Amino acid sequence: xxxxxxxxxxxxxxxxxxxxxxxxxxxxxxxxxxxxxxxxxxxxxxxxxxxxxxxxxxxxxxxxxxxxxxxxxxxxxxxxxxxxxxxxxxxxxxxxxxxxxxxxxxxxxxxxx
Amino acid sequence: xxxxxxxxxxxxxxxxxxxxxxxxxxxxxxxxxxxxxxxxxxxxxxxxxxxxxxxxxxxxxxxxxxxxxxxxxxxxxxxxxxxxxxxxxxxxxxxxxxxxxxxxxxxxxxxxxxxxxxx
Numbered sequence: 001x002x003x004x005x006x007x008x009x010x011x012x013x014x015x016x017x018x019x020x021x022x023x024x025x026x027x028x029x030x031x032x033x034x035x036x037x038x039x040x041x042x043x044x045x046x047x048x049x050x051x052x053x054x055x056x057x058x059x060x061x062x063x064x065x066x067x068x069x070x071x072x073x074x075x076x077x078x079x080x081x082x083x084x085x086x087x088x089x090x091x092x093x094x095x096x097x098x099x100x101x102x103x104x105x106x107x108x109x110x111x112x113x
Numbered sequence: 114x115x116x117x118x119x120x121x122x123x124x125x126x127x128x129x130x131x132x133x134x135x136x137x138x139x140x141x142x143x144x145x146x147x148x149x150x151x152x153x154x155x156x157x158x159x160x161x162x163x164x165x166x167x168x169x170x171x172x173x174x175x176x177x178x179x180x181x182x183x184x185x186x187x188x189x190x191x192x193x194x195x196x197x198x199x200x201x202x203x204x205x206x207x208x209x210x211x212x213x214x215x216x217x218x219x220x221x222x223x224x225x226x227x228x229x230x231x232x
Contacts, residue, residue: 033220042117042204042223043156088155090221101221103148105155 006089006104014112019076021107023089024069030092032065032072033101037086046074046087079111115139119205119224126195127232134190134227138207143185146221148204149174156204162188195231202226 005024013019023032031050035043049056049065049072056063062075076083086108090101118137126132138145147159158172162182173179177195182188192199206221 035221042225043206043221044223045220048220103156103158 006107010108012110019079021074021087023072025091027093033090034074035088081111081113084111117207117222117224119227123228125230129194131193134203136188136205142207144208145188146206147190149201151201197231200231202228
């Protein structure tokens with residue numbers, strides 16, 4: 001079963017604009033990860049944020065985590081056509097024997113030149 | 114190798130035939146995952162291997178699906194008597210051991226997937 005839920009499901013913006021995607025989850029987590037998937041390809045890890053962190057940056061990416069709301073957001077600034085892809089969040093649970101990531105259904109981002 | 118390698122990249126088969134998909138993880142990665150991804154959908158967990166521990170098979174959808182892993186190297190996913198609903202991309206990922214109580218908490222490295230089409 002999927003725990004993470006991304007929204008929006010699809011997002012279309014113009015090159016140069018910022019793109020914001022959100023992810024919500026249900027259980028207590030150890031960390032939350034964002035991945036990108038280009039059409040027909042495998043997933044590529046973008047950024048990992050731990051449960052005791054609130055914000056993290058990597059290049060044009062900014063991730064926030066609000067554990068009280070059980071949500072995270074991924075911001076891509078100054079978007080480029082090459083950012084067109086699907087973006088997935090995945091969580092690692094904090095308790096029990098959950099040894100696998102729980103995946104959201106993804107946000108499909110289209111950046112128009 | 115430099116990354117996770119999967120083969121074949123594409124497989125077209127007839128309904129009822131058996132197929133075998135192969136995954137070569139990154140050397141030293143003790144954790145290995147298989148996922149299924151239907152067109153336009155998210156990732157569906159199938160099976161997880163961690164070192165010499167018993168695999169977590171809780172995601173396998175039916176007894177037609179099975180997977181093996183030799184030590185900490187190659188894994189094969191076998192689908193017997195394929196059905197049209199098995200058509201999907203099968204993704205393999207590997208990761209380093211976890212650092213938090215044995216949990217794998219680090220990033221996953223994915224292969225490019227094996228696209229299976231059952232006619």
